Structure formats: structure tokens, C-alpha cells
Amino acid sequence: MIEKKPIIFLLLATATILVGTIITMVLPFRWINDPKLAIASVKPYTPLQLEGRDIYIREGCNNCHTQTVRPLLSDTERYGEYSKSGEFVYDQPFLWGSRRNGPDLARIGGKYPDAWHVKHMKDPRSMVPRSNMPAYDFLNRPLDTSLSEKKMKALKFPYTPADIQALQGKSEMDAIIAYMQKVGNDIPWRKTGKTEVLGEMKNPFQDNMSVLPEGQKLYAEHCAQCHGIELKGEVGPDLRDMDQPDAKVFASVYSGIAAGGMPAFGDTLGKERTWKVVTYLKSVHKH
Amino acid sequence: MDSASIYYLGVTLILFLIFVVIVVRTYSKKHAVRGEEPKFRMMDDDYPN
């Protein structure tokens, strides 16, 4: 019957395809991006951030970087608070990605200071020695702003003429870093999720010279990019002759200093290795 | 059981029944010969009729 009537067959096949389509693709529009799930602190992109996002899309960053933190220990401990659907309501298109050749970027905003990003984009391996990220030095060219206003209008994002005016003289690098600093930073997860340092705050390696080589190695891997291999400071401050108790230094490394742009290394290093870095830091002097 | 789960079960049951009907019809004696006919006819199609 059907096998003899191709047009009826075509209609039936279409209907068959549409069942699953309607239930799992069309119906969810009712629940996803529901106003009840909206997060008041999530804001649309500014013209500069949007231009940065378009550069991220143009360069295909989403081929190597995801932007979604799953509610799994290995994700939340590594990247931060898990992603909520309300955080993405202004994302057209979404940029969750499908493969992590590089780390997830859903919580990159505010993690590093701008200067870190500039250095890293220009020469990723100067900051992360064995990274396989391409160098994006060429983003130092001037930003093309001819479509900026049309883009804001197309997405119905609020802006002022001053915002558009402010784009003059910006580079593509400025734009993509403005975008990076916005990603995942709209919910106050860093304040609420601030790493708490509990337990005894006594350095287990105090005056233990045997851990200095390991501490130095960890410093070279994780800290030298910003503070310099000789601790003289660069993106971050000079660390020689630190006049601070061990526990304070530990807290700075482990939990970061949000105001100063110092990232938290507790997730990466764990307590023991953090103490080793602290021991090394305290051992370095100017003379 | 609330109405949602009855609805859910009902839809599942209907889908399963449609599947059974397709299987029974396809494998019925009436269709046995005709249902397998194309596989023989396609073996010799080098020239149009």
C-alpha cells in the first residue's frame, strides 16, 4: 500500500520524524528560558563585549573551548559554579562547545587580570609552557566597528550612542578580552563560593629546606608567568621579601585576591602543594 | 498515579501498539510474498522496461 504511493509515504515519513521533533525540540521552548528561571543579575552584552564575542565566533574558539560547567565534581572543583540556563538568555548563538582541547571558559570572567590575557593571547606558551593554543597576536589590529550598532539593534540589546562612540580606537584584542572578562561573571558565584580555608593554618613545611626544589618548580609552572621567574613582578607584584605570615600567603595563593586580580590556585594545587609554594616564596630574598 | 503519568503511559502504549500493528501487518501471510518481492526484482534493473 504505502510502498506503492510515494507521496503518501513521504507525508507519513514526515509525520514520523515530527513526533520526536515536536516533543524534544519544539515543546522545550515552553520551559527553557522560562521567566521563572531568569537571573536578574545577568545582563546583555555591551557593544565592546559583543564585538569580542563575534571575534570568538569568527576564530572558532568554540572548537576547543567549552562554555558549560556540568554539576560534576571534576567540573565544579576545576572551573567553578555549575552553569544555569538563565545565564545564557542573551547568547545567540550559544557557545557551549563539544570538545575541551583547552579548558572550559564558562567561568573565565574575572579569573585573570586583562594583562594576563593580553600576554596569553599573544604567546600562549609564554604563560602555559606546553599549551597547544595558536597565537592570536594579530588581534592587535583595530576593531571594525561599522556593524556594531546594527548588531546591537538586531539583538535588541540596550546601548547608548556613547557606548558606540567608545569603540573608537579599540583593538580586536580589547574586544575579546572585554568579552572574556564578562563570561560567567554575571552571577555572584565567586563571592558566595569563595574558597574557605579551614583547619590548622600552620605551615607543615616551615624551615623544611627539602621541599624548596619542588616549591620552586611549582612556582615556575603556575606563578612565574605573572610574577616573573625571579619573583621581581610583572603582571603581578614583586614577591621578594614578603613581610607576611605564612598563613596569609597561603590564603592568597589558595583562595586568590579578587580585588587585585590574583587567581585562586587551591583547586589546581591542593593544600600540600600550596604550602610548598608558600615555603619557597618565603625563602626568596632580594639580597 | 497522577494524570501526567497516566498520559505518559498512554502515549507509550499507543506508540507500542502502532509498532505492533506495523510488525503484524508486514509479517502477515497476505504480505509475505509481496513484501519480499522488491528484493528479487531489484537484482535485474540494468535496463529500463
Add this chain to the structure above:
Amino acid sequence: MNQQEGYADDIVKGFVIWSMVWGLVAVLVGVFISFQIAFPQLNFPPYLTYGRLRPIHTNAGIFGWGIGSFMAFFIYITQRLTRTSLWSPGLAKAQLWLFNIVIALAAVTLAMGMNRSKEYAELEWPVASLVVVLWVIFAVNIVMTIVKRREEQMYISLWYILATLVGVAVLYLVNNAAIPVSLTKSYSAYAGANDANVQWWYGHNAVAMVLTTPPLAIFYYFLPKATGVPIYSHRMGVIAFWSLIFMYLWTGAHHLLWAPVPDWVQTLAMGFSVMLIAPSWAAVFNGYFSMNGQWHQMRENYLVKFLIFGITFYGLQTLQGPSQSIRTFSAFIHFTDWVPGHVHMGTLGWVSLVLFAAIYYTIPRLYHSEIYSIGLANVHFWLVLTGQLIFSITMWIAGVQQAAMLNATNPDGSLHYSFIETMVELYPYWHMRAVGGVIYLAGLLVFLYNIYQTIAGAKTQAVAQRA
């Protein structure tokens, strides 16, 4: 048109040849980007970075090599199964031109960074619109040919062909909906989690409607042709057909497990993914049972070797896929190299092996000659098989290792490795994958040489006969 047989076959030749050209491009770019991952110095910004080349690799593979050869064989198969000539050979000729223009435009625009970022739907709206025109031309021609057929019943391959025509149309139109800003820039019509759900409904059903139903149509046609024995059960094919096209559309969200889309959508996707094993394996069994008493052909008939290995990889693919769509396993291997390993078993193992067989079968017939060298065809087979297995197995091991490292914790509950510490361990695997890719490329070159010689030989023969 080849008047001798009454079928419009010249256009089939055109599509086969151009799909092979784009297939070579896809593999060349693929090998290059596999080296870029292992040796980042090989990125030459702005045009030749991994981020811009990877979409060219996938688009050339799926649309250039895949769709191009599917168009060839849909036209070839449909005419024969309906015992009638193509409805409009002129339209098909226009379609071939448009096809090549679209793929070339896709490569150029993607290299320039005009990219919508949605996987397998990256093309900006003017190019995507041309794809729609292309598909409509194609679909009308095939459907009209079937309508005016001289064969009463439709063989199962035609069922899969019709489902492909309508399926791709629905998927492509919905997921490419965009808000244009200029000729070279647009934004997705959907936002955030909605966009993600639409994208992966599309993304996974591109696997269904491009990488499953067309190769199945081709497999169901060319296996009986190659062995000389009818398919085991036409009716089992029918049951599997309806189950397959019904269930596939529910499974897209298994790409979004643990992501912020509704839980029930994820659960449905997981359930239907597992259920899909049944119709997938019905096709596998249909292939295997057709070989009853014919297994000796695996030694004697190189076409059968390609086809049966192809359907075997399809079987493995459709077991591995559902296992990955289970939440716990997905939590482990998602975002790692495991997934490219899985994908390439499907594309290199299943789809390409079946297409190689179909090309080996049709090219000598279309040019009225014999294949240039069966020996070279065997060399081709073993090279591509070795290359693909090295690729996939290496990536599975890499994926499991990285997943294990990412999940490792210290006694105090903190994570043992930073991301970069897990990543640097992948370099040896990436070198190995590049080696696998080079071996595959070598196999492909042997194949292209064999086909080239077959066609060239046929032409000199024809000239000699005329003289």
C-alpha cells in the same frame, strides 16, 4: 545522457568525481589539523588556524564527500529501482554546478571567519540559502522520478532516500534560522539553552539523515548487487526503517547531558538512544544474513569486503554511541578525545567504506570497462582500515586516560591534576593520530589513482574502438 542504457548516467559520473575531490580536501585538511593539535607552531593566523580549519574539515567531509556522493548514488539507484530515466537531467546538471559552487564558497567563507559557530551548520545565511535551493532542486528531481516510476513497489533503498530528502530539509531549515546583520554576519534566531537544544536536535539528526539513512540506502542496494544474492529480508528492512526514523529524532539531547536543558529531555534522549540499537542492528543482521553461504566472497570479492566491514563498523558504532549517551558514561568521556575517536569510526569506517564499494562498483559500469587494479583496491582497503583503527583506538585510550586524570582527587578531596597537566599527556596520542591520518590519506590516494586509471583506460579504449 547515456542513451544506450536509457539512464541519465553522465551526471552520476560528475557527482562521483567531484565528491572524490572534496573527499580528498576533507582528509588533507583533517590530517593538517591533526598535526596542528600536536604542533601548535603549524597554525598560521589568521586564515590557517585550527579554529577556522576544523569547520572546513567537517563541512568538506560531510557535505562535499558525503552529500556529493549521496547525490550521485541517489540518482543512480533511483533510476534503476524505478526503471525509468531521471525526471530532469538538465536540472541535475545545474545541481552539480550549484553543488560545487556551494562547497567552494563554504570553504572560502569559513577560512575568512564567516562562521555561525553551530556545528555542521556553520555556513552564513547567503551560503546556507544556496544549500536550501540545492536541496530543493535535488529533492524535486528524485521525487518526480519516483512518481513516474515503472516499478510498482519501492525497494527499501528508496524508502531511505525519501526519508533523507524530507529529513534533511526539516533539520536544515529550522537550525539555520537566523537574524541577518549583513551579508557576512548573522545571529541565531534562538537563544542560550534553546539554541543548544535546537542545535543538537539538528546535530545528531545530521548523523541520522546524512550519515545513516543515505549510506543504508546505498548499502541495501549495492550489497545484493555485489554478491549477486538478494538481501536477506526486505520486511525486516521495513520494520527497521520506521523504527529508525521514528526514534532518531528524540536523541539529540544526549549531546547535552549534564548541561542546563530540562532533565526530562536528557532522559528521553538517553532512553531512545539505547532503543536505537534495535533498528540499527536489524540492518547489521540483514547484511550478515545475506551473506549466508556467501562468506567465501569476503576473500574473493573485494567489494564485499568493503561492504561487510562497513556494516560491521556501523554495528560497533551503534553500540558505542548508545553507551556514550548514558549519563554516567557521558560524565566521564564527554569533551575528551574519546568522541572524535567514535565519530571517525562512523565516518571513516562505516560511511566511507560503503561509498568506496559503491564507487568501485559503478565507475567501471558507467565507463564500460573493468576496474584498473583489484590489487590496488586491496591495498587501499588495508591502508584505510589500518589508518582508521589507529585513529579511533588511539583516541579512545587518550579519552579514557584524560577522563581518569580529570577525575582523580587527593585525599583531602581536591583535584589531583590541573587541566593542563591532563592535556600535556595527550601529545603522544595526538602524534599517533596524525600517523593514522597519514596512513588513511595514503590509502585514499591509492583509491583515487585506481579510479583515475580506470577512467583513463576506458577513454583510450573507446578512442581505439572508434578508430
